[in-house]
Amino acid sequence: MLSVLLMVSLVSGCGKSSEDGQRPQLVRTQQVGQQALNAEGTYTGTVRGRYETNVSFQVGGRIINRNVQVGDHVNSGDILMSIDPRDVVQQSNQGDAQVAAAKAQLDLAQSNLSRYQQLYAQEAVPAMVLDQYQTAYDSALAQYNQAVAGAATGHNALGYTALVSSASGVISSVSAEVGQVVGAGQTVLTLVQTNELEVEINIPENHLNDVELGKSVQISFWALKGVSVNGTVREISPMAESVSRTYKVRISVPNPPKGMQLGMTASVKCQESSGTNNDGMVLPLSAIYQIDDNPQVWVVDKGSDTVSLKNITFEKIGNNSVRVMGLNVGDIVVTAGVHKLRQGQKVRLAEGNEDD
Structure with a gap:
């Protein structure tokens, strides 16, 4: 009777081991997303007027009238301020x-x-x-x-004792008040012409190659959900700012969307979207599977949950990470345990995987 029980126990144990051996390998992954594709080619900017004029009196004197406030719309010929004549x-x-x-x-x-x-x-x-x-x-x-x-x-x-608006626009700032004595040429307010708006961005000096004069870019607006328009790089500052070390870039908007206003936050995408991650994505070193001089990564097939090797190129950017080029948007890359996998092996994705 004892021998029978032992045999049953052994058979049961063997069946469990066989079942565990058939269970798919658990892996940690990271997905290549559209955001990762254009992360380095997207810059935050502000809607500005192409023509922003610092307005001043041509003669000095004491201001006796101020007829405008910040944000007021004015027309050409309107009297903005006047001084004691x-x-x-x-x-x-x-x-x-x-x-x-x-x-x-x-x-x-x-x-x-x-x-x-x-x-x-x-x-x-x-x-x-x-x-x-x-x-x-x-x-x-x-x-x-x-x-x-x-x-x-x-x-x-x-x-000249009456300061007259030379164009239609919006008063963006006022820097003088009634009773203040100003000199000839001293800025008292800023007039922004609203008939031609554009977007200003700041490009780091190591990414200046992302833009060039006449290049077409894509512009979206934080306040205008789902609105995206095309723009053209009109002007690139020839010199970086001394503090931020960035270059000012002005982008014209030939067909501004409805609701586009001065001061809005804009997102400018300077690189065209495509199916290939030309900018690369950052992966941990543990994701690299290399034989001889051919670096590869394991990519999970979404339909069958099986893995296959994909050739990539990379540039080391840190002690524990690399920037990988050659992946497509949507690729799911195994980031741990790559040396335990084989071609066509079925895997399970661990919870908490990172999506770029």
């Missing part, structure tokens, strides 16, 4: 007075010249004396013309 009026009056004085000196010089021209014709004075009066007249005429030009400048300055 009293000093400018006095300068204009001073110019007119200088013209009158110069005109009196010119009239006197002309009268003297006419008189001495008659005396010279009668041979009453020598030519040297006539030349002196001719020179005096020419000098008076030049001073008169100078005074007239100065007066014209003063009259023009009267029109």
Whole structure:
């Protein structure tokens, strides 16, 4: 009876071992996703106006009126600010007075010249004396013309006391207030023309080759879900910023989507999507299966859950990781236990696998 029980126990044990041996190998994997494909070719940017003008007065003075706020839409010809014109009026009056004085000196010089021209014709004075009066007249005429030009400048300055918008757009910033004394040329506000919007991104110096003038890129907007438009690289800064070491790149948007506004966050994809991961993906060193000089990885077939080797190239980027090139979007790569697998072997995917 005891021998029978032992035989039954042995048979049962053998059956269990046979069942465990047929169970698929448990593996840890990582999937190549579309995000990994274009991760290095996508940059965050901001919607800007192509023409952003720092507006200033052409004459200095104290601001007495400010007619706009940040975010206001203005039209060409609108008065944005004005300064106290009293000093400018006095300068204009001073110019007119200088013209009158110069005109009196010119009239006197002309009268003297006419008189001495008659005396010279009668041979009453020598030519040297006539030349002196001719020179005096020419000098008076030049001073008169100078005074007239100065007066014209003063009259023009009267029109500069009102800051007039040169184009339609949006006020993006205001840097001066009523009562503040500003100088000629000092920026008091910024006007952004909204008739032509574009996207500005910053490219690290080691990825500058991702963009080139005239290149077509794809633009999406965080606030406009599902909206994607094409853009064209219009301008690349010739010099990197000293702090960030990035290059400013301006991208024109020929057909802006509805709802696109200044300041929106945009995502610019500078590399075309394709089925091959040309940028590569980072894998742990444990994922590399190499025989001789041929690096490979095990790829899991989604339909049959079997593994097969795929040739790749790689560049070492760390002590425990490599960047792998040659994989396709959607490939499921085994990242651990690769030396225990064989061609066509059925596997089970471990929970918590990483998806790129």
